[in-house]
Amino acid sequence: MDLFSRSWTALRGAVAALADEDFERPSGCTGWLVRDLVCHLVIDAQDVLITLATPATGEPTVDAVTYWKLVEPPTGEDPLDALIPRLAAAYGEPRLLTFHLDDVGSAAGRAAGLADPSARVSTQDEVLTVGDYLSAYVVEWTLHHLDLIAHLPSAPEPPDETLAAARASLEQIAGSAFPASLSDKDVLLIGTGRRAPTDAEQNALGDAAAKLPFVLG
Template identity: 55%
Template sequence: MDLFPRAWSALQEAVRALEGGQWAAPSGCTGWLVQDLVFHLVIDAQDVLITLATTTGAAPSRDAVTYWRPAGPPTGVEAESAFVRRSAAAYATPGGLAHHFDDLAAAAAGRAAAAADPAARVETRDEVFTVADFLAVCVVEATLHHLDLVRHLPGVDGPPPETVAATRALVEVLTGQALPAGPDDHEALRSATGRAPVPAAWGGFTPVVLG
């Protein structure tokens, strides 16, 4: 619960820092520019608001670890990717897209999550989670997409160390393998989640595609 506002606030600040040609720079998501990724974040923020409003009395069916299911690497040509690119390009200016995300992210992180009962149960994608587990999932998604956002933007701050550490710990649980020491946490997470090639020095490490 404590990490969620930290992750979302940092992501908001990174989007606010974007300027000029940075919106048209490639992101760390296959086939997406930075503006495309920010529109995807708009969808994520909407999902947070909708899910926190969709309470249920049913027992949890998944938690912050079992939420994640194996997936293939994105190709950038999926129908969802095409929708995201068209929608991002429909904004008259990047400022309009930034404002849309900022409004939704502030509502999701600053009000809905802060007001939610951690033990309450919510439903999303036909699964039931406690609020605490759902927001833990959101921390991982926000952290990884923050890394995607700044992949080719060295002047924009990355995600907070504490959310990176939490995401790294989850990846190690999901893969059943400790991430090798040496690479910085950002590059280690990119490789471990299929965003960058696995270094030869990692041996037979098998990445898990998340995001």
């Protein structure tokens, strides 16, 4: 619960610190500008609110790790992916987009803080505890924080502890550890295909390099 709050607060803070012109820069999500990514975060925040308000009574079917599935890289043909840029553009001014994220995002953060970690909720036809659901979102927030600042070198990075937690989750999802010589940030970027490994990193990864990237869905 604490890591969820730290990762979400840091990400929203990074968005709040953006200059208007930053919204037109590319993000780390292929084909999306920063404004598109911020719009996606609004939808993510809505999903958190919806899930926390969708109690379930059955036994959990997934946990914080198995919630994530390894999927094929996106092709850009997903209708929702195509909708996001149009929706983001409809906001017009960046301040309207940041206001909406702050409004919905703050509510999502408060709802998470008030939720019972042991309660069960349902999302995407799965059942899991609130604690596991919010833990899974630490990966989401941390990766999107890196996406947000991909072309903004002076922007604040995700907290060290959430980078470490997201790395640990990715290693569990992938079923193997990454070399200790790679930083948490580099593991997340390389492991999820956000950048290609250097020759030295390729050598350090060894046989694992052939399995990359691990695309989460």
